[in-house]
Amino acid sequence: MTPITLVEGRRIALSNLDKVLYPETGFTKGEVLHYYATVAGPLLAHIHDRPVSFLRYPDGPDGQLFFTKNPPPGTPDWVRTTPVPRSEDLSAAQVVVADLATLMWSANLVVEFHTPQWTAGHPALADRMVLDLDPGPPATVVECCAAALWLRQRLAADGLHAYAKTSGSKGMHLAVPLEPAPSERVSAYAKQLAQEAERELPELIVHRMAKALRPGKVFVDHSQNAAAKTTAAPYTLRARARPTVSAPVSWAEVEACRSASALVFLADDIAPRLARDGDLFAPLTDPERARPLPGTGTGAGAGARP
Structure with a gap:
């Protein structure tokens, strides 16, 4: 019999709690749910008011993986959704993980959480920029850190603050809080930045996706700033051999x-890090840290939310 758990007044069926999802470490579905409950505070803050896409892996990383944007079949009527029209489906909607109950219902599906760079109700109006640093073997996260440090300095020259996290896979993500600006303008700036990085550090960085160009270098993927793209959320588990997390890191850790x-x-590892350092990505949720995209100015205008 599937146990029913009461979360914030909502009845949620949590199934197969003893099922091992990460055979390499014996990490079970119950431990996945416990992890998400533990990091609920900062995770909910970062996915707040954003339509969520799920990468589901109900049989573990070695089983079937499938990416879904539409609310899964059986989504409770109390789960918030938001319209996200797509060219192939103008009536499409996505889940918004608005509270602990929705988070635990989602986690029971065994998911990675992915979000766009814009919030519900303001599609294609980005309030953050993301650069995905992906190492081409034999390059590793060591080379990603070198690239991240250069990009941090370059962004600072434009008055922008960058914050780093692991991807939970091989590389890193840099996130930059912005005053809202059209996604296409953020994408154009991110691409120019990646191109400049390649010109300045041609032995380390490449801005094009072609695999033939990437061995031993860091691909600075600027494409995740497109309105239709999403990025793994801070604190999400990843469908890897072990239960790795997309974890915020300090610049001192990057330098070291x-x-x-x-x-x-x-x-x-995450609960002790939060207890020691707090949420290193918290500035992304602070409107005071947002800065205008270079060339867009400040205040009301093309980049401002209505």
Whole structure:
């Protein structure tokens, strides 16, 4: 019999709690749910008011993986959704993980959480920019850290603050809080930045996706700023061999990175990090940290929300 758990007044059926999802470490579905409950505060803050896409892996990372934007079949009527029209479906909607009950219902599906760079009700109006640093073997996160430090300095020259997190896979993500600006303008700026990085550091960085160009270099993927694209959320688990997390890191940790395993964080590592450092990505949720995209000015105008 599937146990029913009461979360914030909502009845949620949590199934197969003893099922091992990460065979390499024996990490179970119950532990996945416990992890998401533990990080609910900062995770909910970062996905607040954003339509969520799910990468589901109900049989673990070695089983079937499928990406879904539409609310899954059986979505409770109390789960908030928001319209996200798409060219192939103008009536499309997506889940908004607005509270702990929705988070635990979602986690029971065994998911990675992915969000766009804009919030519900303001599609294609980005309030953050993301650069995905993806190492081409034999490059590792060590090279990603070197690229991240250059990009941080370059962004600072434009008055922008960058914050780093692991991807939970091989690379890193840099996130920049912005005063809202059209996604296409953010995308254009991100692409120019990646191109400049390649010109300045041609032995380290490449801005094009072609695999033939990437061995030993860091691909600075600017494409996730397109309105239709999403990025793994801070604190989401990843469908990898072990229960790795897309974990915020300090710039001191980035500067000290010397090995491929230096910035690998598992689910059990996150609560102690939060207790010690707090949420290193908290500035992304602070409107006072947002800065205008270069060339867009400040205040009301093309980039401002209505």
